Amino acid sequence: MANPEHLQLLKEGSGPWNELRRREPYLVPDLYQADLAGADLSRANLNRAILGEADLTGANLSRAYLVGAFLAGARLIGANLERADIRGADLKGADLTGANLKDAVLNKSHAQGAIFKGANLNNAMLLGTNLEGADLTDADLTDIDPTDTNFTGVKHQGSKGYDFSRLKR
DSSP states (O other): OOOHHHHHHHHTOHHHHHHHHHHOTTOOOBOTTOBOTTOBOTTOBOTTOBOTTOBOTTOBOTTOBOTTOBOTTOBOTTOBOTTOBOTTOBOTTOBOTTOBOTTOBOTTOBOTTOBOTTOBOTTOBOTTOBOTTOBOTTOBOTTOBOTTOBOTTOBOTTOBSSOGGGSOO
16 A cells, blocks of 8 residues: 555646655655556656556656656556656556657666557657567557567557568568
């Protein structure tokens, strides 16, 4: 369960939350299984945050900092992650159905088995990201940078913007 103090402060908005993070730079936010559905977390410093199994459905995480965050099993359905920095995050089994990840940076993230059905990944950076077994059905992958990305076993029916026939079999 989430730390109630962390959860309460975060619900007050990015300003008060980011001030705490400035004062306590080594704090590891515990937001495990938090209900943050629909929350406005734009520009929030959630680096290294524990957000496993959290409900972030419809949340605004645009330009949020999620470097090294633990988001395994989180629900990010319809979330706005435009221009979010998600480098090195653990997104294993996360549900990002219909999420907006336009211009997001996911370099070296672990997204095995994550669901990106209908997600917008237009111009996303995926350098070294592990998408093994992920579901990219109907996702927009236009102009992604897939350098060293692991696409092993991905579902990609109806996706656009990336030629999966180039992958080694």
